[in-house]
Amino acid sequence: METPLRILIVEDDPMIQLGLERILSSHPRFQIVEIVEDGYLGVIAALKHKPDLIIMDIGLPRKDGIAATDELKKQLPDVRVVMLTSHMDKTEVLAALASGADAYCVKGASIEQMLAAIAAAESGAAYLDPQVARSVLESLKPPVPDVNIGQLTQREMDVLKLLVEGKNNTEIGESLYLSPNTVKTHVRGIMNKLAVDDRVQAAVVALRAGLV
Secondary structure, eight states: OOOOEEEEEEOOOHHHHHHHHHHHHTSTTEEEEEEESSHHHHHHHHHHHOOSEEEEOSSOSSSOHHHHHHHHHHHOTTOEEEEEESOOOHHHHHHHHHTTOSEEEETTOOHHHHHHHHHHHHHTOOEEOHHHHHHHHTTTSOOOOHHHHHTSOHHHHHHHHHHHTTOOHHHHHHHHTOOHHHHHHHHHHHHHHHTOSSHHHHHHHHHHTTOO
């Protein structure tokens, strides 16, 4: 039996609360530990329950989601945070990521996108909603030299595209009919060729270069 993923919801809109509760409760692995309506209570609830993952709005009463995330990441560094918000301003997205958010999902996204954001955050991968990803990533770094991208083999490109989608090594292997060790070798090769230190940076390079 799989270990439950314990989730705290921090959201002030009753309709969004209800929608999240229905979606998450229908998944056998997800366990909602509490639903609170502001960032101040979110911090208290997180320290009390020590959840695996928090779904956090940005525009919250008393303490906004960015400040709450920043505080929680200092006290609970292993907790994963999925921002679920209507805010699409580039500055706020960057601030959310700087505070330690692991995924950024825009309200109105499909159930599949929401589940993808949760899965990516849980596995340690990055997830940015497609509605904000490209404009945000364009502001982070200067253009990546084309030569780095050209050095990738077709198989490495296939792995990279799935990596950007937030898939872990096992899922990538299943999609491409490769063993996890072979996937790990490809990921290491991708990071070496792109001169990056981790999977998140590789995803940023891929998006910057327009590979996905």
